[in-house]
Amino acid sequence: MFDCAIIGAGLAGLVAAQDLRSRGLSVVVLEARDRVGGRVENAELADGSYLELGGQWIGPGFDALLELVHKYGLETIPLPTQGGDFIVRAHGKAVQIPTDEDRATLNPFEISDLGQGLLRLRRLAHRLEDDPAWAAANHVWLGQSLRRWAKSNMRTKKAQQRFEEVYRAAFGELDEDTTLKQGLDFVGTGPDLESMLATNGKLQQLRVRGGVYRVAEALGKDLGDVVRLRTVVTKVRHSADEATLELADGEEIRARHVISTLPPRLAMNLEHEPPLPAWRAEAADKVSPGNVIKAYLLFDRPFWRERGLSGQSSADEGAVRVTFDTTTDGTTGGHLMGFFAGSEADSLSKRTTTIRERAFLESVRQSFGSDVPKPVAYIERDWSAEPYSGGCHGAHFAPGIWTAVGPGLAEPEGVLHWAGAEYTTKFNGYMEGAVRSGLSAAAAVASQSA
Ligand SMILES: Cc1cc2nc3c(=O)[nH]c(=O)nc-3n(C[C@H](O)[C@H](O)[C@H](O)COP(=O)(O)OP(=O)(O)OC[C@H]3O[C@@H](n4cnc5c(N)ncnc54)[C@H](O)[C@@H]3O)c2cc1C
Known part of the structure; x- marks a missing residue:
């Protein structure tokens, strides 16, 4: 029997496992996918560069995540990496705003x-x-x-x-x-x-060189065979002093404690015995998992830089309303990232990849000019179509729900603890929230195990 079984090898689950192991407790992490990282993922490109398909930007106050970045000897890249004007398109008119004179x-x-x-x-x-x-x-x-x-x-x-x-x-x-x-x-x-x-009126954001996925990968390597990939948990049976997790292949895992890192609605896909209190199911129903398609247009060169543009744009209409230059070292190409969100994501997710590529390019042409070159590739991740995420970036709490039940969602049900970006009062929905909640769930398990 393990001291703790953790469901999910996203940032929250990995951090919780590492923390518990460092306290001398026996741990297993059960992960449905064939990789660690959950909503943090990389796409490696043929030229050696990469795209970040999930969580990417590190904002002010992301101290717990930055501690991991430094621990694993990873570097951060300040943003924007290049200068250039920012484009704001409103009421059908695109204007250039000098970023440096912000x-x-x-x-x-x-x-x-x-x-x-x-x-x-x-x-x-x-x-x-x-x-x-x-x-x-x-x-x-x-x-x-x-x-x-x-x-x-x-x-x-x-x-x-x-x-x-x-x-x-x-x-x-x-x-x-x-x-x-x-x-x-x-x-x-x-x-x-x-x-x-603060300081210069701009957004202070960082990226991790190689992608935040490198953090998840390093945590996964550290944990070694503690992490079991391609392992789908289907049922949680819990009593006052232990729990048994049933896996899709029929195997059973026993542990004194469980940390579930599934976002509230996804957690409801698992059977629980005894059932979870009704208020949890009602709250989960009102916590929409979010709906975003993160997409990239890849160009043979970052053409916007030649025009004195940063690649960053924001628009009040169109299929893709924000874009960023996410071109990384190791490529001569140019990577322009954008999001299909809300109703645009809803309707376009039902269409083909080719139609979404066209819609993205059309938005870019409206902001950057009709002479934007033809992209060499289009890459996307539709997170709502991912059965083990069910949406992104993170859950949206319907009005009143966070105040009414949000903090309570993180309260354990006996030996069953909760962690993840959706179970935290600070940085809710963000990677920092996932890391912090993993640490606090691990501390709670450790104190009950002492
Ligand atoms: C497109 C996108 C952009 C984002 N951008 C940012 C950003 O710039 N900055 C930021 O801070 N955050 C961002 N986020 C949010 C951030 O990525 C998440 O908040 C964070 O990674 C969540 O980590 P987690 O461990 O809580 O959950 P997850 O990463 O979702 O981990 C849960 C894990 O559980 C596994 N699982 C699910 N069901 C089962 C099952 N039945 N059995 C076993 N395992 C299961 C999943 O496969 C997954 O690995 C973004 C997210 C997305 C998707």
Whole structure:
């Protein structure tokens, strides 16, 4: 019998296993896929370069993840790697914004206006989290559009625009339907918008040279045969002092504790005996796993650099609304990454790869010009079609659900513990959240095992 059996070899499961092993406990990690990393994955290209198909950007405060990066002797790459203008396309018109003069585009009054707005937003996010009675009494006001709130709380147009750009870069979509409440849920649990804007007004993001997948790979190597790949868990039987995991091939694994790292809705695909409390199933139902197709257009060269562009763009319409230059060392080609998200991902996921490639190229041509060259390849990962992820980037908590049940989701059911990006109050949905939750679930198991 193991001290702990862990379901899933994503970042949360790997980190939890390593931590428990370092405390002298016996561990096994059961992973359905034929690789470690879960929602962190690389595609290796013929020329020796790579694409990151899942989690990629390391934001401010990702300290636990950065500790692993350094531990394994990996390097970070600051962003943007190249200079160049940023393209913003709105109301059918694309304009170039000089990235390096970003701060200069906001005068001191506008910077302080933006700062005040972000501070108010953060205070409201804390209030929403700490004061359910206030949230209930103000639910109509919280249902107003975030854009409207920003307009009435930031006096200058430039601060309002910059707010939308930073919000989008950090959390994705912001449109007329985004409510203040949804914005506050993201602000309360995601990266800190103020530190993103710190020092020079730009997003401070890092990548790992070789991809974040190298971290998962290194953890997997360290753990050796503790990780069992191609091992699908189908059922969890748990009692007061031990658990048995049933595998798809009929084998049974016994352990004193279990850490499940499956996102809430995916966890419901497993049979549990005794069944999980009804509130968990109801909450999981309201926690949508997210729907994003991460896609790359590969060009024979990074043509945008010749035009003084950074490759980064943001648009208010089209199939792909944000793009980034993710070209890495070791290639003469140019890698332009974009996301199909929300309703675009929903409808285009039902179409062919060729149609999605065309739709991406069309969006790029609208932003970068009709003379954008023909790409040499198109590569994508539709995370909703992945049976062992069920969506991405991470779960979206329907309005009110995080406040009502979010923190409770991480509470163990006896010997059954939960970890993963969706089970954490800070950095929820992010790689940092996955690592932190893995560590805290391991600490809980260790303290019960002492
Ligand atoms: C396209 C995309 C872009 C992203 N971008 C970023 C980013 O830039 N920055 C950031 O911080 N985060 C990003 N994320 C989110 C980040 O990747 C995840 O939050 C994080 O990797 C989740 O780790 P985890 O260990 O909690 O879950 P997972 O990685 O999902 O691990 C769960 C594991 O359980 C396994 N599993 C599932 N079912 C079973 C079963 N029945 N039996 C056994 N094993 C099973 C799965 O195969 C998987 O390996 C992105 C995600 C995606 C998909």
